[in-house]
Amino acid sequence: MTADDGGPTGPDFGRTAGGGGAANAVHEHDNPVAGAFAEVAPEPGSAKPDPILIADGVTKRFGGLVAVDVDHLEIQRGAITALIGPNGAGKTTFFNLLTSFDKPNTGRVSLDGADISGVASYKLAKRGMVRTFQLTKALSRMTVIDNMKLGATGQVGERFLNALLPIWGRQEVEVELRADALLDRFNLTHMRDEFAGTMSGGQRKLVEMARALMTEPKLVMLDEPMAGVNPALTQSLLGHVKGLRAEGRTVIFVEHDMDVVRDISDWVVVMAEGQIIAEGTPDDIGANQDVIDAYLGSHTDHDFFDDLEEEVDQEVDAAAGGAEIPHDEEPS
Amino acid sequence: MDWGFILERTFSTMFGVEVVVFALAAVGLNVQFGYAGLLNFGQVGFMAAGAYGLGVSINYFQWNFLVGVAFGLVYSVVLALILGVPTLRLRADYLAIVTIAASETIRLFVRWRRMQEITGGSEGIGEFSDPFYDTALNPFNVGQRYDFGPFSYVGRDLWILLVGWILLISIVLVVKRLMGSPWGRALKAIREDEDAARALGKNAYVYKLQALALGGVIGGLAGMLQVVQKGSIQPDTFNPVITFTIWAILILGGPGRTWSPIIGSMIYWTAVSFLENVLRGLPEGPADTLESTIGLSDFNVSQVRFILVGLGLLLLARYRPQGIFGSREEMALDDR
Numbered sequence: 001m002t003a004d005d006g007g008p009t010g011p012d013f014g015r016t017a018g019g020g021g022a023a024n025a026v027h028e029h030d031n032p033v034a035g036a037f038a039e040v041a042p043e044p045g046s047a048k049p050d051p052i053l054i055a056d057g058v059t060k061r062f063g064g065l066v067a068v069d070v071d072h073l074e075i076q077r078g079a080i081t082a083l084i085g086p087n088g089a090g091k092t093t094f095f096n097l098l099t100s101f102d103k104p105n106t107g108r109v110s111l112d113g114a115d116i117s118g119v120a121s122y123k124l125a126k127r128g129m130v131r132t133f134q135l136t137k138a139l140s141r142m143t144v145i146d147n148m149k150l151g152a153t154g155q156v157g158e159r160f161l162n163a164l165l166p167i168w169g170r171q172e173v174e175v176e177l178r179a180d181a182l183l184d185r186f187n188l189t190h191m192r193d194e195f196a197g198t199m200s201g202g203q204r205k206l207v208e209m210a211r212a213l214m215t216e217p218k219l220v221m222l223d224e225p226m227a228g229v230n231p232a233l234t235q236s237l238l239g240h241v242k243g244l245r246a247e248g249r250t251v252i253f254v255e256h257d258m259d260v261v262r263d264i265s266d267w268v269v270v271m272a273e274g275q276i277i278a279e280g281t282p283d284d285i286g287a288n289q290d291v292i293d294a295y296l297g298s299h300t301d302h303d304f305f306d307d308l309e310e311e312v313d314q315e316v317d318a319a320a321g322g323a324e325i326p327h328d329e330e331p332s
Numbered sequence: 333m334d335w336g337f338i339l340e341r342t343f344s345t346m347f348g349v350e351v352v353v354f355a356l357a358a359v360g361l362n363v364q365f366g367y368a369g370l371l372n373f374g375q376v377g378f379m380a381a382g383a384y385g386l387g388v389s390i391n392y393f394q395w396n397f398l399v400g401v402a403f404g405l406v407y408s409v410v411l412a413l414i415l416g417v418p419t420l421r422l423r424a425d426y427l428a429i430v431t432i433a434a435s436e437t438i439r440l441f442v443r444w445r446r447m448q449e450i451t452g453g454s455e456g457i458g459e460f461s462d463p464f465y466d467t468a469l470n471p472f473n474v475g476q477r478y479d480f481g482p483f484s485y486v487g488r489d490l491w492i493l494l495v496g497w498i499l500l501i502s503i504v505l506v507v508k509r510l511m512g513s514p515w516g517r518a519l520k521a522i523r524e525d526e527d528a529a530r531a532l533g534k535n536a537y538v539y540k541l542q543a544l545a546l547g548g549v550i551g552g553l554a555g556m557l558q559v560v561q562k563g564s565i566q567p568d569t570f571n572p573v574i575t576f577t578i579w580a581i582l583i584l585g586g587p588g589r590t591w592s593p594i595i596g597s598m599i600y601w602t603a604v605s606f607l608e609n610v611l612r613g614l615p616e617g618p619a620d621t622l623e624s625t626i627g628l629s630d631f632n633v634s635q636v637r638f639i640l641v642g643l644g645l646l647l648l649a650r651y652r653p654q655g656i657f658g659s660r661e662e663m664a665l666d667d668r
Contacts, residue, residue, distance in 0.1 A: 101527065125533030137528035139521050140665040141588075149514070150521045153533045157514035160542050164506065168514060197665030208528075215532060 032245065033079040033266050040267075042280030042288075045072035052077040052219055052250050053129075058097055058107030060090075060274075067093045068104070069274045075219075080241065080251040082261045082282075085271035086295055091254045092134055094271065095223050099124060099131045111219065126153050128218035132225065134254070138204040140197025144188060147196050147207055148179035151214025179214060186210045186240065202233035209240060220244055222253035226260055238264050262286070270294065338609040340482050345605035349489070351597045352496035353558040357574075358582045358593035359503055360550030366587035367511055368543035369523030371428035374415070375551045376574040377435030381407040382552025383559040383570070384442055384451060390460035392450050397463035401556060408552030411438075412545035420540045427544075435575060443567035457565040464560050465491060492561050499557070500594065503550055508590045510546075519543055520588075580645055586655025595656055603644060607637040 040046050051074035060068040068090040075081050083091050096102035098109055100121040108117045111129055124130075139147050152175040157168025183189045186206045191199060196207060205225055212220060225241065226234050234257075241264055244251050255261050261268060262282040270278040270285060272294035278285060285291055345351070357375055364370040385404030389395045395403075415434055419426040442451040451457065465474050465488055472478065472487030485493070510516050519539050521529040526536045559565045577600070585596025611633045614622070622628040628636055648655075654663045 099531070101530075120535070122530045122533050122535045125531065131531050133527065133531070137525045137531075139524035139528060141524060141662050142517070142520055146517055146520075150517055150529070150534075151532050155514045158518050158534070160510075160515055160546075163510050163513035163515035172514065195662060195665055198661075211532065 031242075031266070032248065033076065036076055036079060037267055037281060040076075042278075042284040044276040044279050046074070046279055048074040048076040050077045051075055052112055053098070053252070054110045055098065056108045056110075058094070058104045058109065060093055060097055060102065060104050066274050068097060070094060070107070070271075070276055073269065073276060075250065075252055076267060077250050078245065078248055079266040080245050080253070080264055081267045081269060082265035083252060083254045083269050083271065084256070084258075084261055084285075088273075089271040089294075090274040091271050092223055093274075095131065095221060095254060099129065099221060101131075125215045125217070128216070129221070130212040130215045130217040130219070131221040132205075132208045132212055132223055134223040134227065136201065136204040136208050138196035138199060138207055140195060142196055143193050144183070144191045144196050144199070144207055145176070145179055145193060147211050148183060148214055149175050151211040152178065153215050175214075182210045182213055185243075187236070202229040202237075205229055205237060206233075206240070209237070213244075217249060219250045219252070222251065224254050224256070226255060226257055234260070333610075333613045333615055336482075338606070338613055341609050342602055342606045344483055346598050346602045347493070347497075348601070349492055349496055349557070349561045351594075351601050352493070352500050353554050353561070354578060354581055354601065355594045355597035356496075356500050356503065356554035356557065357551050357578045358585070358597060359500070359507060360547035360554065361578050361582050362547075362587060362589075362593050363507060363543055363550065364547035366582065366589070366592075367516065367523060368519045368540055368547075369424065370420075370540060370544055370547075371424055372431045372544065372547065373428050373572075373575055373579075374431030374433075374435030375547075375578050376570050376572060377431065377438045378408050378411060378548040378551030379555030379558065379574065380435070380438045380442065380567075380570040381411045381548070382555035383565050384457075385552065386556045387452075387457040387460045387559060387565045388450055390463070391452075391457045397467075400460070404552050404556050405549050408548040409545045412548040413541070416541045416544045420537055420544070432572065432575070435570070435572060439567055439570050451567070452565070454567060456567055458563075460565075461560045461563045489561075492557070496557050496561075499553065503553070504590060504594065507550075511590070515539075583655055584645070584648060586658030589655075589657040592655060592657040599656070600641070603641055604637055607640050608633055611636060 036049060040048055053073075053075040055070055055073045057072070058068060058070045059066065083094070085091050093102065097104045097107075100116070100119055104117070108115060110116060111124075111127060114127070116124065116127065116129075119127075139150070142150070149172075155168065155175065156162050156171055162168060180189070180192070183192055186209070188203065188206055188210065191203065191207075196204065199207065205228075209220075209222065209225065222241070225237055229237060238260065241251055241253065245266075253265075265282055268278075268280060268282055268285045269276055270288070270291050277290050277294055278288045280288065357379060360378065361372060361375050364372045382404040385407035386397075386400040389400035389403045390397060411434070415427065415430050419430050441447065443454040443456075444451075445453055447453060448455075470487075470491045472490045474486070474488045474491070476487045478485050478487060478490055511519070518529060518534045521532075521534065522536045522539050529539075530536050555570075558569075581596040581600050582593060583596075584599055585592025585594070611628065612630065619628070626636075654660050
């Protein structure tokens, strides 16, 4: 089988991790971390039983603006953690800081107990941490299969002098087999030899996720994996994200769609104005007044976050006795 | 008009040393721009580094010819490092600015009066190419004339053409192999999106530096070939026009394609030669008309032919922007 099976497995969830298998359908009930958060306090900075990623005192300033100021955050191994917050909350900047795509002004980040602050971004893939981007980065003028093969780490033939020698052929075959297996799993086999640039937005998201899996990551960080994806494909993407958890991988993702967040996340971290203002299970967060205030405060006259709005509406309805929040219409 | 003569001249240009030199320089640029997406606007600087590395080693230091070649290559790599180390972490346009400035700096430096003793100043270097022609490997008699049907070459030219074409084809094959390897794949990924490549564990900076150096070394070889053919090094031949001609050739052939630099160079120089020969061979009537209307005369034919080639390139950019080998579909995907 593929090396996926030997993949990262948290000690707590070893018994079920990997049970999903590469190509198997994944169902809701095989959540390997169900119950892991029972003892965790739903408050910012709370300690997790088995954290894979810990951020401490991470701040980033752009001139006078404090874009990110995260005191303490632990990410539970093997779980799906959602990072939400209104536009401009600093989610993507925080993502960039965690993955070394940007340098924090202060703070430390550790992965699996090892300090990774200041480690170059390209070295993190080998350490089992991989990310995707908000604006999908399909490598347009490369074929889908080349996109996939690129993802494999530790390729001998990627060294300049080795490239000329006949020593990477065998590894190339292995990499290609693994890439084809993943393409099959993500239902992209028919696009295999097409340029990635010819794909739809949703397919690009799928390729980006599949390509990230070629690095055999312990921790997958998805920046808005559902943005611009049609509803049908969203379901498929959600299934794949759950599939990552079933394999024992840890997932952190930034998302705006509250239905998605409620559907797949085990734990939700809410950011606003650079800080973490709340943590908890999706149910905790839905009932959290700080979160509602944060969203309301920033978007009363926009119609962003439609889905959160519904939820907020209900809260407001309850408080104001059925009055509608004026969206785009002029209040009469 | 003597069409036989025009065609004979045109065909001998098609396989001439100029085609080889510019094709080789364009192969280097293809590595940098076509595959790695680096904007090197100073390829002539690498040619100068190669040429002067060779010339100074032989003429001033009195070293062996092959040592001179080695130094030419070393200088090209050093130039790539000087240009690349500070700029390749920055946005792509920084390299463009630095390379165009550096290539002019090199030309002005070697023709500087203070450098006269070493580089020959504005007069350049004259005596260094003999070992290339006198070598026992040369199967041709340097001074003898060899006839191939309508074509006739002296042994000296045949030898450099033989070496040039073997060098060019071997380097194209090496580049082809490199670009088909995982190394080449990572390079193309960096061209498409550096951040994506980094997220997948590729050290984009080192790859770009390697591509710049490899393309520079190939440019250095082109420079050496050029001056060995001429038998002299003139600083002012290494002017920015050369760089832009190399760009035109690469775009003409289609960047990122294996054989496009060779075909691009052949088409470019064939067109130039054909136009020149036609313009010079015009019968009295049309020649007089052109002279009275656009002022064409024997003195400005060489300018007019480049104007016409430029017009051709404009039409190419309009109707076939992807070049001869490029694919329009692929080009339309360029949505970085």
